[in-house]
Amino acid sequence: MKHLFCIATNRFTLDWHRVRQSDHAVLAHSMPVMGRLQLISHGSGLQWRDSMMRSGVPQAVATDASDTNGPPLYEQTEYQLYLRGANEGDTVEIRHRDPVITRALNSQENGRVVHGSVNFRGQIGRSLFSIYVNGNRTLDFEVEVFPTKIDYKSDYQDIVADVQSILTNLAYEYLRSTHQMGKLSSDRPPSKLEWLVLIEQIIDELDTAMNHIAQRPTRALVRRERTSRLERIRKVDSRVRAQVRRGQGKGSLVRLNGISVREQIVERPAELTLDTMEHRWLRNQLVDVQRTLGQIANIYDSEAELTSRRKRTLDGITRLKSRVSRLLNLEPIKEADGDPPIGFASLQLVSAPGYREAYRLLMFLKMGLRLEGDLIQLAVKDLEVLYEYWTYLTVVRILQDEHGPPQNLDSLFRVRSSGLSVQLKQGETQQVAFSTGKHRKIRVKYNPQFSNHDTTLIPQKPDILIRFEEDGWPIIQLVADAKYRIDATDNYRKQFGAFGPPADAINVLHRYRDAILEIDQSESDTFELKRSVIQAAALFPMNPSPDENFHDSRLWESLERLGVGAIPVLPSNTAFLKEWLLSAVRQGGWSMADRAIANSADERSRDWRIAASEAVLIGTLRAPGTREHFDWVMSERVYYQPYAKTQPRQYHVKQVAIYTPASLGSPGIRHVADVRSFEIVDRSDIATPWPPRRNELMVLYRLSPIRPMNRDIEFTAQDFMPTQGRWTTRLGLERARSVSEVALETEPEWRLLEWLRATNKQFSVRLASAKNQDAQNPKGRAWFHFESGDRVRFDGTNGFLWRPKDGDERYFSLRDFIQHQET
Structure with missing residues (x-):
């Protein structure tokens, strides 16, 4: 301590x-x-x-x-x-x-x-x-x-200046523990928040000025008609003489200096009064003050429960109302009755002692405020809130510099007011949109909340979301989270190569990237959940030291490599944020898609779907002469089989795998080659070391270099290999462990096989005729036969076709079929 x-x-x-x-x-x-x-x-x-x-x-x-x-x-x-x-x-x-x-x-x-x-x-x-x-x-x-974390005299003041350049109320609060010095601004009228700050600042001086007026008021002379007895008239003016000449007045006639005069005459003597235009103007202004205080107090009276700060605010407003009520009861103000002329001003109001001070202070209430100067004490928002506002406005400004003003600039100024606290509106509605051409739009959202039960288990609420909408592409998004926290320990710098936000702040970005999902409608009218965030960055307040290159830090490199990282951002250092944003803004959908971290399961699933549509021929070798045939295939890189009009797969073979029989060692499928081209020729046109048995049409496949398979497919006692070979798909070839498993050409068949093995079900596999596969709707030709005589086959989008020994056939999804079998 x-x-x-x-x-x-x-x-x-x-x-x-x-x-x-x-x-x-x-x-x-x-x-x-x-x-x-x-x-x-x-x-x-x-x-x-x-x-x-x-x-x-x-x-x-x-x-x-x-x-x-x-x-x-x-x-x-x-x-x-x-x-x-x-x-x-x-x-x-x-x-x-x-x-x-x-x-x-x-x-x-x-x-x-x-x-x-x-x-x-x-x-x-x-x-x-x-x-x-x-x-x-x-x-x-x-x-x-x-x-x-930032420089008080430059970065902090620049942040405040940037925020209040959009809306002064965003920068400060009515009641906080600290304050900054401000000044008046006549470029706009004040909000209720600014007005309350001002009245609190000037009330003591206003009280002093009004008391001075009450003690030394300036009175005016007024003339009011009244009926007076002759002996009480002190001044005989032209009006009195005219009444005497004409015999006007009230009462009986009396003789006065030989002239007949009525007992009572109407006169207009000069009198002093406090009902002046100056006092009327002051009273009207004080009445407006009292009315505005009442409006502000109603904001808090309507709340069922007040926090300590709000209660203190309400108590302060009540005291202000009491003080203004006392000023309204001062004699000069109380005597004033009526309204002054519109635009009233007088030399006395702006120059007389007491009056000029009251006039100046009341005019202050018609002005706005600025967070600079040394006249008014302003309570500024917490720095983490200001930093969050500033980063959002900075992102908008960078995109504006690149693409011009946003289409809905007015939405940036929409605020929500809670009591005397003014904040940026959060959520989907608080966004600005930039048009980057006819087919592309960029939206910048502040604090959007993702809480759709169909897409989110736990609501997600990033600070800033940059959303790219481009024809032909799904939604692509960047997340930026303002983190006014820095881990400046040596261990952190050793791990990441620079100081930056705490590890928990970076972990949040991983969550945003994986948890923010969009519903994507595919061409088959099915709705699927897809990740849309390709990169997420934590924005933290720091200027990297001159002796370090932040580009070499893991925080920066991981943005491209992992899709998650951190960027230092301050008013004096926006270069890294600008570089990150513009690298995305200046790219199209293809390039941005390349930046997304691929899901290995998605890639494997997509590859297997393609593999299920690629035909593979399992070729056999002639006997006798198996070794001679094998050597010829390996050296010449060709393979042929009889042409069959009923087998369209012959036109779409992608690979040829070679089954080696027991005469060449352990039987199995051990070699494979890609098909470079094929042609239909007579058997006599194919030069081989052995003579043809008969002349017929052959399909001749020209192969790429024949390579050993990554994993041999063994022949077991239950397997059977037809002499004319077997058809499969690349999926069956890559997943099979035994020759019989090659017949399973689709992923659902493999899922069923794994379940049958896990539950020790007894079955056998028999093949239907080979057909071309539809890449979008592959079907199986392997029938799974059970001891009961029932059988099942995968039938594409229809599900699994179940044909019981007795009864009608039915279609099941894999899950329903498994439940049906278990019950």
């Missing part, structure tokens, strides 16, 4: 410690920062003690209460504080505008001691604490929290 600073006074002592050394990122270590500790005393009588200290600050400066230097504090770091009253019987308290930051603090010894932990989590900026002694505010101290 490291002692960071101590504030020692005659009223209390506060000690602040860091619990343990955090794994601050390399960037934070390489760019040291000076922290902040500003002390603001309230009232007189507070005396500073010599035991004050600030880590990293010379002791001569540490005891100077006016100096603002202090130790830097960091995000995601646990701190311990200990506050103790100096005098017996004193109670102490530490307060913060954000209740979350102080909820781990405890009070002991009847309120004389406060201690506990403080963790700013992902919040960056200045944070103000207040110390109360015996219920009186005694001291404020302000610290500054720095990011651990």
Whole structure:
């Protein structure tokens, strides 16, 4: 535990410690920062003690209460504080505008001691604490929290600037533990969030200005008609003289200086009044303030349960409403009745003491905010949220630079508002689309959720999804996950060749790649689940050091090799992200498909489907003269058999395998060759060392070099090889272990064979005539005969044809047939 600073006074002592050394990122270590500790005393009588200290600050400066230097504090770091009253019987308290930051603090010894932990989590900026002694505010101290993984003065400010360039409200919150300094902007009206931030900032000054107006109001002279007795008229004007001449007025006539005059005359004396246009303008503005506060409060009143932050916010709004109500009851404002003219302005309103301050402050409420300057304190969102927003906007910006503005740019600005928190809308609707031509479209989605029960067991929610839609190709997608975490340990660097996101963050990418599925409709109108994510990258905040080449790290290389990796991204370093994105954007469907990691089972299944459609001839050797025939085939690389009009497979042979009989050793199928070409010729045209037995048409196959098979197919006691040879497919040839198994030409037949063997079923295999196979719907010609006299054959898409000894034939799927046999 490291002692960071101590504030020692005659009223209390506060000690602040860091619990343990955090794994601050390399960037934070390489760019040291000076922290902040500003002390603001309230009232007189507070005396500073010599035991004050600030880590990293010379002791001569540490005891100077006016100096603002202090130790830097960091995000995601646990701190311990200990506050103790100096005098017996004193109670102490530490307060913060954000209740979350102080909820781990405890009070002991009847309120004389406060201690506990403080963790700013992902919040960056200045944070103000207040110390109360015996219920009186005694001291404020302000610290500054720095990011651990990025540069505070460049990368962090650039991230905030990029986010608020889209929408300022995305960058900040109403109530957080830290704040940044901001300024007013007149380029747009404020949102309710900005408005509430402003009214909270100006309410004290507005209160002072309005009280000054109440104490020294500027009154106006007004003339109102009233009927007065003659003796009470102080000023005889033209209106009074006209009434006397005409005998107008009320009451009986009386003689006055020889003139007959009515007892009462209507006059218009000048009077002072508080009902001025300036006061009416101020009253209207305060009424608007009160109405807006009520609208914001209704957001929280409608919620059944409030969090501590929301409750604190609602309490703050209630206090603001009370203060505005008091201002409305000040005499000058209360006396004002009516509305000022539209666009009213006066020299008094903008220049008189009190009036000009109130006018300026109320006009502030009509302006927006910017996260720069030093006028307004703004609470910024947690850094991991800002980083996620920024990476999404950066991906959009890179694609915009490549293909121009997206087709639906307005959708980027759609937000959802929860109380006073403004966030990017998540899910399928939050996307922008780029058209890269007539036949291709790219969509960038923010936080889409995959929760379809037909495609997902557990919902998946990546941060960013780049979706490619191209004619003739299924959906191809890239995933980017913003991870504001770095593993900067030596073991990590040794394993991956660079610092990067933690291993668990990379594991999540493997899950996204395999768990995000799309329903693909095949040409046969069947719906199949297919993987659509070909690459997934974790985006993490770091600048690789100049002495390392990130391209050589496993994090980068594995993107192409494994489809999963990591990319460093910061405002000062977007080159790697741009390279990754554009390498996909500038490729077509074929090239992108090549980047997908193939599934070995899928490839084998696809190969077997093709193999089931490729005809293979199992050739036999003549007897006698078996050795002579074998040597001739091997040297001349040809093989022939009689032409048969009823055997169309002769035209589609892909391979010829050679069965060697017992006369040449152990019997079996040991050699194979690909068919290069074939022709139909007379037997007399084929030159052989032995004479032809008779002249007939032959199919002559010209072969590639004859090679030994990868695995011999042995001849067993139950096997039978016809003298004229046997037909099969490449699937049967590659999977067979015995000569009889060669007859099984399709995958379903092999599945059935494996089940029969596993359950020790007794059966035999008999062949129907050989036919050409349909690559999309291969059928078997092997009948599985059982001791009961029943038999079954694979019949392609119809399933298995079951012909019992007694009864009608039926079709089964393999699973249903197995269940039927087991019952």
